[in-house]
Amino acid sequence: MTARVSWSRLFIWVLLLVWAAWFLAPLYVMVVTSLKDAEQIRQGHLLSLPTAPTLAAWHKAWSEACTGVDCNGLRPFFWNSVQMVVPAVLISTALGAINGYVLTKWKFRGADTLFALMLFGVFMPMQVVLLPASQILGWLGLASSLWGLVLVHVVAGLPTTTLFFRNYYVNLPDELVKAAQLDGASFWQIFFRIVLPLSTPIIVVTLIWQFTAIWNDFLYGVVFSGADSKPITVGLNNLANTSSTVKEYHVDMAAALIAALPTLVVYVVAGKFFVRGLTAGAIKG
Structure with missing residues (x-):
């Protein structure tokens, strides 16, 4: 045996x-x-x-490689992505938490229908929204800008973040909210003092999920960005497709690693918290 x-x-x-x-x-x-x-x-x-x-290839990929007619490497694209990802992740996570809180602990007539309609956004192909999103960004004066990209990613990520928080908050005892209401706590007091401190696992999951999805996005970046607001995925594509007399595979590989490094670091550092957050609240207790 x-x-x-x-x-x-x-x-x-x-x-x-x-x-x-x-x-x-x-x-x-x-x-x-x-x-x-x-x-x-x-x-x-x-x-x-x-x-x-x-590390010569890394140095060239970062600051000297040509992406079309521009030969400043991936550095400007990298910082564009940082400036786009940070607010987009934080805003979409915060709004998802509020939506999940409202849809579970302050339910109103039609809440389940509203949530079902929001779920369409999780499964909707991104290509479907390109034209209407372009028109809306033009009306708002945000076309071809970093803040336009931030808005697009916040709206696109809202169904997913709402789904995460809603499913997590379903397993939080309703008695906590009712007891706080009896003590005179307001909507926001209950959220910030009771619900949010219990939400660390799902917050970590949502932050990692949104960071990875937004950082690695190419379609929205290439469609909605301008000359000075292109994210690193677009820069990497331009670098790899820029023709030269000799193909520099070592520079392309270094550029790909630079583009992937932030997500690799996030998963190496916080991967175990991601798994714990996914399983937390899976069983109602």
């Missing part, structure tokens, strides 16, 4: 290691390629380690 358990456990470990190697192989290739120069790439193997590691 012990031998059988040991062999089954060994098989599981081997299977997990094989799948991990399979999924990590592209990341490995990107990292080692970004640390090589052009000569090492031509003479070496795809999986070979760099003989003389260098």
Whole structure:
């Protein structure tokens, strides 16, 4: 029996290691390629380690690589994404928390219908809203601006953030709100002093989810941005498609890693909190 358990456990470990190697192989290739120069790439193997590691490709991708006619690297696109992502994530998370609070603890006639209609936004293809969103941004004077992108991402993310918080707040005891009401607490006092302090797990989940979705978005970035407001996904696309006499794969790999680095850091640092937040409140108790 012990031998059988040991062999089954060994098989599981081997299977997990094989799948991990399979999924990590592209990341490995990107990292080692970004640390090589052009000569090492031509003479070496795809999986070979760099003989003389260098960060020259990273430096060029960050500040010197051409994205079309502009040769300032990914740096301006990176900071555009930072300026767009931070307010968009915070605003969409805050509004989702308020919506979830209202739809569960202060229910009104038609609340369930309203929530069902909002869920359409979770499954609606992004391409459907491009034309009407462009017209609305034009009316508001926000076309081709960072704040226009912020508004688009807030509206697009609101159904998802509302869904997260609504499903989490359903499992919070209604007696907490009723007791606070008996003590004379107002709508906002109950929210900030009772509900919000209990919402840390779902707040973490929503922040990570929204950050990843907005940072990695390309469609909205390429459609709604202007010359000075393009996010890093658009900059990376322009860099990779800029033609030159010699294709600099090491620079492209370094640029891709720079674009992916913030989301990688977020998941490495907060990945365990993301899993805990998803499972928190899954069982009503």
